[in-house]
Amino acid sequence: MKDQYILNSVANALQILDLLSQQESLGVAEISKALGFGRASVFRLLYTMEKSGYVTKNVHAKYDLAIKFAYYGALVVDRQSMVQASKPVLEKLRDTYNETAHLSMLTSSGKLVFLSKHYSGSSLQMYSRVGEERDSHNTASGKVMLAHIEQERAEALAGGFHYEPLTVHSITCAEQLLQELEQIRQHGYAVDREETEIGLVCFSAPVFDHRGECVAAISLSGPTSRMYGRQDEIIQGVLAASQAISVSLGFGSQRSARRA
């Protein structure tokens, strides 16, 4: 009895979808080998998912994720109220500094996920795509979110992270992370100083909803050369933007319980 409520076939089907997200155009046998399910089972799983419109079979009997994912994906993103609320503010932020602006939130597993991206005109800019997940502990927005959720949850998450140093500036342990979270709370913003990639700097500030909960974070990202020279100015801009979004979500209109 591994997990008493897991439905085997459903979990297997979803595993196939995950596999198809990593690699396109897979056949029955390939999936069978990769996941260790019988060929017949894989066939039936794919057959069911094709009839339901979640995968498509091409002429060579290779399978792919269906375009339905694009539609559902767009729905999911649009339903996050902060995406709508942040759009004009982030566009203005992007235009003011001509750097890429993001809106992000935490997943239930404590990773950071991008909800929207507003491209700078520059040809040198951060790679990312909406829906993508990153480690929270080496991104500015991830650290901002961790700093503003319940302390005990943040500590639990921090204890579970995998601190692989990506650059010489990376955070290497939970203690270091928790210490920085304290500073972030004091300053009201977070910085990623080339912690994931040399040359990439990122400033981030929290977004609060009507209950005073931190539900998202915004960030402005760009290359070292362009970011450090006008650091103070940019931080002020990011902070102002985050506050504007919070207000449009109803923050401060009631007596919102702000955490210490």
Added chain:
Amino acid sequence: MKDQYILNSVANALQILDLLSQQESLGVAEISKALGFGRASVFRLLYTMEKSGYVTKNVHAKYDLAIKFAYYGALVVDRQSMVQASKPVLEKLRDTYNETAHLSMLTSSGKLVFLSKHYSGSSLQMYSRVGEERDSHNTASGKVMLAHIEQERAEALAGGFHYEPLTVHSITCAEQLLQELEQIRQHGYAVDREETEIGLVCFSAPVFDHRGECVAAISLSGPTSRMYGRQDEIIQGVLAASQAISVSLGFGSQRSARRA
């Protein structure tokens, strides 16, 4: 024995996802009522899908599609080679006429789906979102695609459509549709003259890949007032754009078998 290869639990799970796409924040009991499954079964299905990251449970034990859909959706769209190839061309087309440009393709069930949308700056523009599906028989791009796939498949699809007239200009039967497809093949482009909505006009042309297959269609949409005045000019622009995209997909580089 309805469909011998359908896996019940998998199909049920996917039905729940479809339901969650229509309505957000549903509880176990609500889903149970809507789909006619037992409460226990719904709970187990949702439990499995949550562990696999396809749905999220919020604090009130209400379920929603997870953000994973956004990521997978972006992957699916990006993998369609014509999305990349068409981007610069469609941006230029949009800028030239300041109207909304779309790239679309047919689904396996013969509906039209939007692969990319390039917004015009105008405040009056067509509503649509990437991934959304429309009936093929009353959209310009749908008709273009039908006109350029295998004749017998087009006829089979045309016979299966549901011809509900949306405006006085709508196509009302398969014969009328097939007749128009013939004209579209002769002219090389299709027009939607307020067939879905009074006031909305749309011009579309086919995109061919390296084998000479019609794999997509592009379109330019706008209000009657702005479209009809420069009709000929716009049609030329759309045709030129579609040919440019076809060429960048390798059309014409080999001896591509063009259909009659």
Added chain:
DNA sequence: CTGAGCTGTTTCTTTATGCGAAACGATGTT
């Protein structure tokens, strides 16, 4: 305060269903 009527979760039992093994037919390769 209490009881009715909702939840979501858990347990249990029975049956149907999903599973693997193996045969089949079609393709393509050596």
Added chain:
DNA sequence: AACATCGTTTCGCATAAAGAAACAGCTCAG
């Protein structure tokens, strides 16, 4: 022509999914 490998189909058995019903927690009305 023999072989390998693919997707599909069949079959029988053990398992796992489904439903009924008990349970616990909640809200609300009287």
